Amino acid sequence: MPYSYLQLVERIDVVPYRHELDVFSAFRSRVYRLIAHDGKQPLGYLLPCIVTELAQHPDIVVVDDFARTVQLHPGLKTEKERNEALSDLASQWREENVFETLKGWRNELYTIYDNTKKPYMRLERALCPLLGIVMYGCHINGYVKDEETDEIKLWIPRRSATKPTYPGMLDNMVAGGLGYPHGCFDTCVKECYEEAGLEPEYVKKHLKSVGMISYLYQKSMDFDSEDGLIQPEVEYTYDLKLDKTVIPHPVDNEAEDFQLMSIAEVDKRLRNGEFKPNCAGVIIDFFIRHSIVTPESEPDFLTIVGKLHRLLPFPLR
Amino acid sequence: MPYSYLQLVERIDVVPYRHELDVFSAFRSRVYRLIAHDGKQPLGYLLPCIVTELAQHPDIVVVDDFARTVQLHPGLKTEKERNEALSDLASQWREENVFETLKGWRNELYTIYDNTKKPYMRLERALCPLLGIVMYGCHINGYVKDEETDEIKLWIPRRSATKPTYPGMLDNMVAGGLGYPHGCFDTCVKECYEEAGLEPEYVKKHLKSVGMISYLYQKSMDFDSEDGLIQPEVEYTYDLKLDKTVIPHPVDNEAEDFQLMSIAEVDKRLRNGEFKPNCAGVIIDFFIRHSIVTPESEPDFLTIVGKLHRLLPFPLR
Known part of the structure; x- marks a missing residue:
């Protein structure tokens, strides 16, 4: 056919729209939202299997299982701090073969923006799909x-x-x-x-x-x-x-x-x-x-x- | 400037998006949703001043002030019934000068579709903006x-x-x-x-x-x-x-x-x-x-x- x-x-365009109320709720209950260090700005959607690994690093993220959010640690106030924390984490995951996705490591940086279009962080390209950004x-x-x-x-x-x-x-x-x-x-x-x-x-x-x-x-x-x-x-x-x-x-x-x-x-x-x-x-x-x-x-x-x-x-x- | x-x-593109949670909630609390006679399919957004007039006609709509919805009456099962009920209402409103918008009466029909792309009703063009469709x-x-x-x-x-x-x-x-x-x-x-x-x-x-x-x-x-x-x-x-x-x-x-x-x-x-x-x-x-x-x-x-x-x-x- x-x-x-x-x-x-x-x-x-697979993920349901919010106006599809029931089907969006079902989707939302399966994922977490990645939130910026300010506790406000959503950056992406995370799978539970990624959150489980992130949760091992309370210096990098704050996980809220009730709200189903993962906030970047409020202490990560500068782009440099965020880049370093997440880059170190990605390298560690790669060495330990935690995620298949990181086998596509490129040594190529992607820029993530904040809502004023300023660079918010720069991450290895292969890490980005894991963070749903x-x-x-x-x-x-x-x-x-x-x-x-x-x-x-x-x-x-x-x-x-x-x-x-x-x-x-x-x-x-x-x-x-x-x-x-x-x-x-x-x-x-x-x-x-x-x-x-x-x-x-x-x-x-x-x-x-x-x-x-x-x-x-x-x-x-x-x-x-x-x-x-x-x-x-x-x-x-x-x-x-x-x-x-x-x-x-x-x-x-x-x-x-x-x-x-x-x-x-x-x-x-x-x-x-x-x-x-x-x-x-x-x-x-x-x-x-x-x-x-x-x-x-x-x-x-x-x-x-x-x-x-x-x-x-x-x-x- | x-x-x-x-x-x-x-x-x-004035109306807020649903992912703008607070501002969408504020918008949603000011309007009603027009729902098809099946009680499920949303058709448009209504202003309270329209709902007040619609509520005078319990044979045409069912108003729910808590859910902020206006459902077309479940008895309006056919396109013909819906066309007639709403056309009569529009003519009455026009005669009684209820809405400024109806002064733009065109004697021109607009088709409203259901979610299978079948015509759901056909209404005088000047009525449509009042129904937010x-x-x-x-x-x-x-x-x-x-x-x-x-x-x-x-x-x-x-x-x-x-x-x-x-x-x-x-x-x-x-x-x-x-x-x-x-x-x-x-x-x-x-x-x-x-x-x-x-x-x-x-x-x-x-x-x-x-x-x-x-x-x-x-x-x-x-x-x-x-x-x-x-x-x-x-x-x-x-x-x-x-x-x-x-x-x-x-x-x-x-x-x-x-x-x-x-x-x-x-x-x-x-x-x-x-x-x-x-x-x-x-x-x-x-x-x-x-x-x-x-x-x-x-x-x-x-x-x-x-x-x-x-x-x-x-x-x-």
Whole structure:
């Protein structure tokens, strides 16, 4: 049974909305909220198995099992103190093999923001999913347009079979995490070169920022294992219209190959579930902006657009 | 002090989000929820001054002052029964001059949907704002693009000084409500002809569906008068790129005139508050999709995109 577009979106926007009262309550009773050291600002959702480990460190967190909150210790008043405390903890967990997720250690820092958009802390990228805090990426739709017929085709890579996450699945032309201290546009230009061999000067000239998608992801509804981690995510979206003579090709072995696919082919593979889930969301957003999916063609048009742009209940950059 | 883009968006997306716990509670304590006859499905938010009048009709609604809900009477089991009961009530209110809002009577039906997207009832357009239920419109960005320089200009009309709502303010090139039984695309084609004198054949060929904006509007925070009505709204958005030789012109006196404005000029007038509030939201969405507003240029980029696509907590068409 092929996926509908709404089902594809609901594969990434998994966590219930607060106005779905009963189902949200059920979700809320299974998780903890991570709260800033001020005791006020929510930063993310935590699984009980993470809280159990955090609770061993009363110098870093204050756990309230009744309110189901985990507050960063009020003494962690500066960014530096928070960075050090959590970095030491992550290193210890990694050494002791406490969490599978930390095997993806990158030596790459992610910035977490406070509600005034100031950096609140900077953490190793592999730690962030464990804390259920917002993570940011950039995704680029690479396409070719026939100016005579207006027909659009998309450049679609297949992820390398050796990638630790979603091996062998279809992807957006180029995508990358937004690691400190890089900005969105610069990250795109860098990744276009590294992942697809596209010349920076060419990309800078043609790359268009077109918005973002955001959602509250949970890979599996298993609240007792790392597969059930709650992941609030933002993907900045870009369109890059390529001349017919510009051919993306694998450079850093992130991709097996690139294929130029018709809309009908991309549609078929989307509905088959062949795309990495968040890349499917980016393509559906592309289809909506380019009049390929319309209110007349798609019965769940409004719900899809709403769910693809969820206002996350945590501070954003 | 000019408006920021976030402030312009917050002028239409006014009602607090449920995750803003305290401020949402304060809002919730000032309004009632309109619930379908099944006692389950929320349909809208009601002001106390509307509930007082509804409560006079126990054959139509069941008011619960403790839960702050107004349920349509369980006996109103069919669409026909609901249409008749509410239509009679609206006519009575109109005759007795109970509500200022009903002076905008249009003899135009709006469809309210249930959560399976079936029509739940059809009501006179002027009644809908009193019931706080979702209303739909279509807004068209008309623009000209210089293919040499990529420079975009927007066709901006000024609303007629005699319009009952937002007279004299700036607007999107064409906009209209989605009255029964018309679809989005057809409504756009019709309104382009009626409001701007654009030929249907030309519009059908060039009009592009590009998404929607949605928000929970409240004109004034005065919960004791019709100025404070809660209005969940969806505007389907369209782009229409016009050839330089195609000039929109007022036909039905909705618009005083049309001006072709540079991005800088539109930006200045947006920040001055010269646009009808929801039209400002449509233009900011246009700016984001066209790479005019980017993550680098706009500090509130993510919050703006999220708030412009609010998943409304009511059934959608």
